[in-house]
Structures are given as C-alpha cells and as structure tokens.
Amino acid sequence: MMTKKCCICNGDMNKKITSIQTGWGEYKLTIEGINANVCPTCGEVTLESKEAKMVQKLSKSLANIDEDQKPNILNLTEVADLFRVSNQTIYNMIKDGRIKAYKVGREWRFLRKDIETFITGDKCHIAARGQKDKLTDSDTKIIEKYI
Incomplete structure (x- = not known):
C-alpha cells in the first residue's frame, strides 16, 4: 500500500x-x-x-446566506477555505503581494471586499493552465459558477 x-x-x-x-x-x-x-x-x-465534495457542498450552502450575515473580516483559514487551498498558499500570496492582508497581533485578517475584488478582478490567474493575463470564456464560466 x-x-x-x-x-x-x-x-x-x-x-x-x-x-x-x-x-x-x-x-x-x-x-x-x-x-x-x-x-x-x-x-x-x-x-x-x-x-471533500461533501464539505464543499455544506460550505457552499453557508456561503449562500444573505450578504448582511456574511462577516466583513475573514481569518486565514476562512480565506484558504474560500480559495480551496492550504493555509501555506495564503501565506505565500500575502508575502508576494497577491492579496491584501492585515496583521492583528499574531493573526492575519482580510477584508471580505478585498478578497472578492481579488477573485473577480484581473489579478486572478489560472497557473495550472499557464494563463497569465487572460481567461477563456469557459474558464470564466467555471469561476463564476462558484463565486
């Protein structure tokens, strides 16, 4: 094994x-x-x-709650869960300036509006496909489906 x-x-x-x-x-x-x-x-x-699929479905159902019930400030784990990546990936994104974060004591915090802007903005790339600055219509539809 x-x-x-x-x-x-x-x-x-x-x-x-x-x-x-x-x-x-x-x-x-x-x-x-x-x-x-x-x-x-x-x-x-x-x-x-x-x-993982079951947890994603449960998390997605919680993500569909009303806007006024969503937190304005996210912690590192919430951002990692949202992006479906590890905490280390989020640390790397902070370090190289891809996402904006604020240090509060020993913890990182993120403004929801900054994360949403990153996801929907032109800074979001698909590294696995080697796309630098443009997404195909197919990629855009897939991303919009989950945002």
Missing part, C-alpha cells in the same frame, strides 16, 4: 477517521467521521475526495 506524503513537512501521512471544523461567518460546523490523511508530524489534514 502506498503512503501519502505530507505537502508541508514531507512526512508519511496516516489514514484516520477524524473531525474537522468548517463554516462561514457566525455559522460553524464540526463534522465528525471524516476519512482523512493526517500527518503525525505537523498535523496537516487532507480529505478524501468523497468527503
């Missing part, structure tokens, strides 16, 4: 049934019984595809 490697510390990950916390704004969910790969060294958790 092939062991998965941690993308943070390159350690061997263990399959485990665990619980995760997700949500949006004031709404927080704890989902138990999730099949995941957990790194015993750094604690990084990756979900199996079936569970």
